[in-house]
Amino acid sequence: MAILKCNDVTMSYEGVNVFEHLSFSLNKGDYLCILGENGSGKSTLMKGLLGLLKPTGGKIEYSDGLVQKEIGYLPQQSAVQRDFPASVYEVVLSGTLNSRGLKPFYGHKEKELANKNLERLSITHLKKKCYRELSGGQQQRVLLARALCATKSLLLLDEPVTGLDPLVSAEFYELIRDINKNDNITVIMVSHDVKESVENASHILHLENKTCYFGTVNDYLSSSISNQFIGSY
Amino acid sequence: MEYSISEILSFTFMQRALIVGVPVALCAALLGVSLILKRYSMIGDGLSHVGFGALALAAAMNLAPLRVAIPVVIVAAFLLLRISENSKINGDGAIAIVSSSALAIGIVVTSASGGLNTDLYSYLFGSILALSHDDVVLSLVLCAVVLFLYIFFYNKIFSVTFDENFSLATGTNAKVYNTIISLLTALTVVLGMQIMGTLLISSLIIFPGLTAMRVFKSYKAVVISSAVQSVICVAVGLFVSFYAETATGATVVCINLAFFIVFGIIGFFRTIKK
Numbered sequence: 001m002a003i004l005k006c007n008d009v010t011m012s013y014e015g016v017n018v019f020e021h022l023s024f025s026l027n028k029g030d031y032l033c034i035l036g037e038n039g040s041g042k043s044t045l046m047k048g049l050l051g052l053l054k055p056t057g058g059k060i061e062y063s064d065g066l067v068q069k070e071i072g073y074l075p076q077q078s079a080v081q082r083d084f085p086a087s088v089y090e091v092v093l094s095g096t097l098n099s100r101g102l103k104p105f106y107g108h109k110e111k112e113l114a115n116k117n118l119e120r121l122s123i124t125h126l127k128k129k130c131y132r133e134l135s136g137g138q139q140q141r142v143l144l145a146r147a148l149c150a151t152k153s154l155l156l157l158d159e160p161v162t163g164l165d166p167l168v169s170a171e172f173y174e175l176i177r178d179i180n181k182n183d184n185i186t187v188i189m190v191s192h193d194v195k196e197s198v199e200n201a202s203h204i205l206h207l208e209n210k211t212c213y214f215g216t217v218n219d220y221l222s223s224s225i226s227n228q229f230i231g232s233y
Numbered sequence: 234m235e236y237s238i239s240e241i242l243s244f245t246f247m248q249r250a251l252i253v254g255v256p257v258a259l260c261a262a263l264l265g266v267s268l269i270l271k272r273y274s275m276i277g278d279g280l281s282h283v284g285f286g287a288l289a290l291a292a293a294m295n296l297a298p299l300r301v302a303i304p305v306v307i308v309a310a311f312l313l314l315r316i317s318e319n320s321k322i323n324g325d326g327a328i329a330i331v332s333s334s335a336l337a338i339g340i341v342v343t344s345a346s347g348g349l350n351t352d353l354y355s356y357l358f359g360s361i362l363a364l365s366h367d368d369v370v371l372s373l374v375l376c377a378v379v380l381f382l383y384i385f386f387y388n389k390i391f392s393v394t395f396d397e398n399f400s401l402a403t404g405t406n407a408k409v410y411n412t413i414i415s416l417l418t419a420l421t422v423v424l425g426m427q428i429m430g431t432l433l434i435s436s437l438i439i440f441p442g443l444t445a446m447r448v449f450k451s452y453k454a455v456v457i458s459s460a461v462q463s464v465i466c467v468a469v470g471l472f473v474s475f476y477a478e479t480a481t482g483a484t485v486v487c488i489n490l491a492f493f494i495v496f497g498i499i500g501f502f503r504t505i506k507k
Contacts, residue, residue, distance in 0.1 A: 082269070
């Protein structure tokens, strides 16, 4: 059963089409990496999937009980967050807001969920720490915990390891793989890192010059587009 | 002549100054934390200049000052927010243009219609003598509204301020909360302008939040600390300016500055201790 379907989607940015006629579908438990050069439309597609930007053609549909606002999203960090006075717990807890509707305060259920995800990512000891004083890798874990609070089924990550050192990046990739396998959460990741992507993902979506390639990792590796992009891997 | 505190409190103008000043300071501090973190620190400054322009026009046309200033400043707040969100001129530039134009228009209108009178002078530098009974009622109502909305939407405001895209993606309507914040800021600025003056009101919005951020590390602590400080600064400022016979608005700002320095030193020693 497909959890996400893109049907002949065209998206544009400031009046120019970034990519055209993109069609693909993902099943529960898939792990998709979106690759492509800068400006190929990875971020635009991400915004489309999140409902922040409407496609100019075609349709993006969620199914299998997933509502668009129940996506867990890990954005690229903004400058605002780097000096924001907030405790780790406050940030993680804010991930549960989408299930609260208009109710103003967090209940027992939300606090439990936040604690569970702190535990899940082994950052319970940072709970009372100030977010801006953490290392880059720790901050990403906090934002991941927040994303997990917002979703039960789909995680969207926008270049999550940018600026992290190789060791911390590797740990982070492993964490994502683990969440994908053990919690059966579908993962969509925008990435620059081709090597890690083909090692971890089940599917690849490659955007280039308004055309798109979508397929399983094995199909992708034997395609001509991957050969041009990564050479002889 | 020396007055005791109870004697000071028996003056109508001091009562009014406290009843207007304390709630306005509280609202300004609460809103200020969000404005600083959203990089909209200068919005208070821009809005107060627009307020000055509106007051000058009202005085020239013999209209009630607040009735003109409140709607004009609210419209300006919406415009500034829209411009900061999605235009080719960046927010900083937009605010600078709007505030200097509004100030210039205000001064041109005033000088054409017979020069600066006392009212306008007091709006530039603030005066506690200008407060009317209406101002007192209005500021109490405003304070109640701000407090209610702020507490009711506290968690949403946190989420929208910390990460607008995340809250949009997970179904929080960030635009609504941004609009609420700018609307409340506009009202706070117009009311606060009368005590603090056009030129100093933005400090009431910015100082408490920035001061609290020197020392406190969680959002809740920053919000509570800035609210408490802001109220203390205004109350102390009013009494000091009465005894020392100094300008009220400027005195309040100086006390805010003192707090900022003290908190800054505490924050500095905390970091080097680590």
